[in-house]
Amino acid sequence: MSTPTRDAGRGASGRRALVGRAVFAGPGLLYVTLFMTVPLLIVASYAFLKRGRFGGVQAEFSLDAFSKALDSVYLSILGNSVLIAAITTALALLLGYPTAYAIARLPRQWRTVALVLVVLPFWSNFLIRTYAWIVLLNSEGPINSALVGMGILGTPLDLLYNRGAVVVGLLYAYLPLVILPVYAAIERLDPQLQEAARNLGATKARTFLDVTLPLTLPGAMIGAIFVFVPSLGNFVVPELLGGGKTEMIGNLIRDQFLVARNWPFGAVLALSMVAFLVLLFAAQAIVARRINGGGSRA
Amino acid sequence: MRRLGWLNVPMWLTYAFLYTPIIVLVVMSFNASKTPYTWTGFSFKWYGELVSDELIRQGFINTMIVAVGTTVIATILGTLLAIGINRYFRSAWLEAYSLTPAIIPDLALAIGLLAFFTLVGVTLGLHTVLLAHVVFGMAFVAAVVLARLGHTDPSLEEASRDLGAGPVSTFLRITVPSLMPAIVAGALLVFTLSLDEFVIAFFTDGPATPTLPIVIYSMVRFGVTPEINALAALLLLVSFTVVISAQRITRLTDSL
Amino acid sequence: MTDTRPPILRLSGLSKRFGETVALDDVSLDIEQNEFFALLGPSGCGKTTLLRSIAGFEDPDTGTMAMPAETGEIDLASLPPERRPINLMFQSYALFPHMSVERNVAYGLERERLPKSEVRERVGQVLETVGLTGKAKARPAQLSGGQRQRVALARAIVKRPRMLLLDEPLSALDRKVRAEMQLELKRLQHEVGITFVVVTHDQEEAMSMADRIAVMSNGRVEQVDGPIDLYQRPRTTFVADFIGSSNAFEGEISAGGVQVAGVGELPGHRPWPVDTDAATLIVRPEDIRLASPPEGLLEGTVLDIQFYGGSSTLAVSIDQHPAPVLVTTHGAAAVRRGDRVHLTWSADRAVVLGRSA
Numbered sequence: 001m002s003t004p005t006r007d008a009g010r011g012a013s014g015r016r017a018l019v020g021r022a023v024f025a026g027p028g029l030l031y032v033t034l035f036m037t038v039p040l041l042i043v044a045s046y047a048f049l050k051r052g053r054f055g056g057v058q059a060e061f062s063l064d065a066f067s068k069a070l071d072s073v074y075l076s077i078l079g080n081s082v083l084i085a086a087i088t089t090a091l092a093l094l095l096g097y098p099t100a101y102a103i104a105r106l107p108r109q110w111r112t113v114a115l116v117l118v119v120l121p122f123w124s125n126f127l128i129r130t131y132a133w134i135v136l137l138n139s140e141g142p143i144n145s146a147l148v149g150m151g152i153l154g155t156p157l158d159l160l161y162n163r164g165a166v167v168v169g170l171l172y173a174y175l176p177l178v179i180l181p182v183y184a185a186i187e188r189l190d191p192q193l194q195e196a197a198r199n200l201g202a203t204k205a206r207t208f209l210d211v212t213l214p215l216t217l218p219g220a221m222i223g224a225i226f227v228f229v230p231s232l233g234n235f236v237v238p239e240l241l242g243g244g245k246t247e248m249i250g251n252l253i254r255d256q257f258l259v260a261r262n263w264p265f266g267a268v269l270a271l272s273m274v275a276f277l278v279l280l281f282a283a284q285a286i287v288a289r290r291i292n293g294g295g296s297r298a
Numbered sequence: 299m300r301r302l303g304w305l306n307v308p309m310w311l312t313y314a315f316l317y318t319p320i321i322v323l324v325v326m327s328f329n330a331s332k333t334p335y336t337w338t339g340f341s342f343k344w345y346g347e348l349v350s351d352e353l354i355r356q357g358f359i360n361t362m363i364v365a366v367g368t369t370v371i372a373t374i375l376g377t378l379l380a381i382g383i384n385r386y387f388r389s390a391w392l393e394a395y396s397l398t399p400a401i402i403p404d405l406a407l408a409i410g411l412l413a414f415f416t417l418v419g420v421t422l423g424l425h426t427v428l429l430a431h432v433v434f435g436m437a438f439v440a441a442v443v444l445a446r447l448g449h450t451d452p453s454l455e456e457a458s459r460d461l462g463a464g465p466v467s468t469f470l471r472i473t474v475p476s477l478m479p480a481i482v483a484g485a486l487l488v489f490t491l492s493l494d495e496f497v498i499a500f501f502t503d504g505p506a507t508p509t510l511p512i513v514i515y516s517m518v519r520f521g522v523t524p525e526i527n528a529l530a531a532l533l534l535l536v537s538f539t540v541v542i543s544a545q546r547i548t549r550l551t552d553s554l
Numbered sequence: 555m556t557d558t559r560p561p562i563l564r565l566s567g568l569s570k571r572f573g574e575t576v577a578l579d580d581v582s583l584d585i586e587q588n589e590f591f592a593l594l595g596p597s598g599c600g601k602t603t604l605l606r607s608i609a610g611f612e613d614p615d616t617g618t619m620a621m622p623a624e625t626g627e628i629d630l631a632s633l634p635p636e637r638r639p640i641n642l643m644f645q646s647y648a649l650f651p652h653m654s655v656e657r658n659v660a661y662g663l664e665r666e667r668l669p670k671s672e673v674r675e676r677v678g679q680v681l682e683t684v685g686l687t688g689k690a691k692a693r694p695a696q697l698s699g700g701q702r703q704r705v706a707l708a709r710a711i712v713k714r715p716r717m718l719l720l721d722e723p724l725s726a727l728d729r730k731v732r733a734e735m736q737l738e739l740k741r742l743q744h745e746v747g748i749t750f751v752v753v754t755h756d757q758e759e760a761m762s763m764a765d766r767i768a769v770m771s772n773g774r775v776e777q778v779d780g781p782i783d784l785y786q787r788p789r790t791t792f793v794a795d796f797i798g799s800s801n802a803f804e805g806e807i808s809a810g811g812v813q814v815a816g817v818g819e820l821p822g823h824r825p826w827p828v829d830t831d832a833a834t835l836i837v838r839p840e841d842i843r844l845a846s847p848p849e850g851l852l853e854g855t856v857l858d859i860q861f862y863g864g865s866s867t868l869a870v871s872i873d874q875h876p877a878p879v880l881v882t883t884h885g886a887a888a889v890r891r892g893d894r895v896h897l898t899w900s901a902d903r904a905v906v907l908g909r910s911a
Binding site for chain 1: 305306307308309311312313315316317318319320322323326375376378379381382383385386387392395396398399401402403404405406407409410411412413414416417429430432433436437440487490491493494496497501511514515518519526527529530533534537538540541542545
């Protein structure tokens with residue numbers, strides 16, 4: 001993001017740079033460290049402590065929390081969460097990638113409008129948006145009423161309070177987050193690369209597979225991460241749309257901190273979520289480097 | 299490469315998917331009937347009930363306090379941070395670090411702050427929510443301003459110094475005005491984010507001063523009521539207005 | 555160079571508009587087999603649109619593009635880009651960043667579903683031809699500009715197309731590399747025996763490399779000729795002006811040349827335009843020489859002298875004539891600024907062109 005030409009001969013002298021750093025970046029960095037890094041470190045440390053008698057923690061080293069996390073009950077919840085998050089991500093890509101592609105092909109003026117329209121719902125209240133699906137999917141809701149009313153169905157479908165509803169709710173929450181990075185990647189693609197492939201004998205389909213897809217893959221992966229990780233950590237959707245039958249990591253974590261008060265266990269779960277995030281980002285970075293070719297720009 | 303008409307189908311599906319629930323909500327907010335699934339007539343009465351609901355009013359006031367406070371602090375800190383990193387550090391790692399609060403799962407941040415506040419012995423209330431919101435709000439502002447800084451010409455400031463203006467004067471007269479669109483857009487975005495933010499508030503708020511999203515959460519858990527539709531429609535209106543204004547001011551999507 | 559086979563590409567009546575702008579205006583050309591052909595003109599003249607139409611990335615509104623085939627002729631417009639026997643070297647090279655040099659070059663052959671051994675062999679051969687054997691495994695990002703261009707070239711040539719289109723092949727290179735590449739391209743064209751069609755805005759490039767040049771302006775073809783004829787016998791004022799530098803005198807056709815107001819009759823060589831009396835006389839700076847008074851056709855004062863080492867260019871202000879006249883002489887000029895001089899030239903060095911008044 002910093003333009004390269006700025007570096008030439010603009011190195012501020014030692015003292016001026018120091019003052020600049022302190023005055024400008026200092027407060028912000030301190031704040032982030034104090035209110036994000038420190039809290040996260042505290043939580044990380046809790047994973048290794050013993051559960052307090054009245055909730056919270058005791059200052060005593062223990063790996064109880066980790067062993068609890070490996071219990072089959074919780075592993076199955078983890079598996080369930082990963083499954084639901086993965087399905088949501090797959091659907092998001094299936095719907096979002098072509099959408100981003102279609103938007104990228106619109107005339108310039110329409111593209112901005114199209115993007116804003118995609119992003120708009122994302123900026124509205126998340127609870128409201130989830131609530132909207134309770135209304136829609138309800139057995140007396142518009143969808144069922146329409147289907148029954150038109151005689152297609154005899155009795156209303158059980159659309160709500162199951163895993164499917166959770167997937168729909170999560171998809172609704174995070175779909176815009178896939179479209180933006182994918183769009184950015186497609187927009188940055190040099191159209192002459194696709195023309196070159198055509199010129200060398202590749203059909204449109206081949207061109208997509210050989211050129212477009214690989215070169216937009218890093219962007220698509222970012223989008224996937226933006227859907228997958230929040231889906232894992234979401235507890236509102238499973239709670240409101242899953243009807244208590246669907247428990248995911250998010251619910252579990254929330255329960256540990258607010259209800260069951262087993263903070264070390266909650267900390268372990270939260271750490272695993274962050275670990276997922278880090279791993280996925282690392283994977284994305286590796287793929288991005290491989291695709292864009294190593295070596296310096298000559 | 300030009301006539302792939304079928305490619306537009308997913309796009310329209312996406313828009314239908316994204317906007318149908320919203321349209322349904324707005325339509326139903328004007329439904330005179332108490333049961334949401336039968337239409338008995340057009341009415342504003344739920345909007346009326348909304349305004350007179352004490353709990354919702356309190357929630358709204360609390361949310362506004364937090365949102366305004368967050369916006370002010372986060373905008374200042376975020377802008378300074380962005381300038382600091384762009385001008386004096388030029389390190390990709392530091393940039394990533396300052397943007398991390400925006401990417402960290404909100405649940406992780408929420409429990410982290412809960413643990414932190416508990417450890418330090420601070421009672422939870424609107425002040426803790428504000429402190430929490432500033433963390434990620436600042437990251438958003440920084441991101442927007444950084445993007446803008448990437449497109450600005452640093453020789454403007456050098457010209458200003460060359461013509462005799464000191465560093466503070468240059469900052470106030472040249473730097474800040476040229477960044478204004480990004481700063482304003484960032485502020486608007488933080489405001490909207492804070493307004494709607496639930497998870498972090500849920501963990502860091504005290505029981506006596508619920509924010510509006512928390513109020514909504516308890517309302518929704520107990521079932522569907524028509525008041526919520528009206529509230530939803532209003533909140534949507536506010537969010538949309540803010541985002542569209544932010545977009546116009548800075549043409550955010552151009553940096554994509 | 556002279557081939558008795560039919561033209562490899564016959565363009566007739568191609569036109570294309572983009573909204574209000576006319577990109578191609580009734581373009582008709584023949585490109586001969588095995589020649590080095592250039593499309594020359596300023597930006598916006600339509601040369602790139604023409605190139606992309608031939609390659610298949612633009613569809614002309616009217617006109618045909620015919621290539622001879624076993625069964626008579628094929629109209630290129632009936633083929634999608636991937637099936638035309640034409641390859642394109644892009645101005646930006648368009649190398650696939652996620653593939654090595656080898657894979658880039660092999661790509662086109664793989665699309666032809668050739669056996670792997672043959673692909674490997676041909677790739678190896680062509681990399682040797684362009685001198686990049688050692689860089690086979692490298693990625694485009696690791697190569698220099700000149701190397702990337704050679705990869706782009708190799709990728710296009712390896713398919714042995716009937717025609718190779720090159721879009722501004724030398725514009726991205728610095729001067730020294732450019733000169734080398736010019737020779738390279740000529741050598742390559744002879745060696746490989748493919749018809750080359752180069753698009754360029756640089757007339758020196760076109761003149762030094764091409765066998766024949768089509769000069770374009772505003773979507774129309776102004777003149778198609780070899781470099782020497784283009785230079786010595788321009789047929790429109792645009793061509794005269796675009797290729798090399800020239801002096802223009804406007805007037806009416808008279809017995810010996812063109813009668814210019816206030817200056818007199820200036821000699822030019824026949825044939826003269828038949829359909830109009832308004833004419834422009836074109837004479838190149840290097841064809842004008844300094845004369846002693848009785849011989850002089852024009853008289854004026856030296857305004858400025860520019861010395862280029864091997865030659866000098868004088869700008870002479872001529873009484874009664876609006877623009878200064880440019881004269882090129884060998885070595886250093888024998889006159890100084892402010893001197894009064896007489897200029898002359900022989901009739902056979904000046905061209906008379908019709909002018910739409």
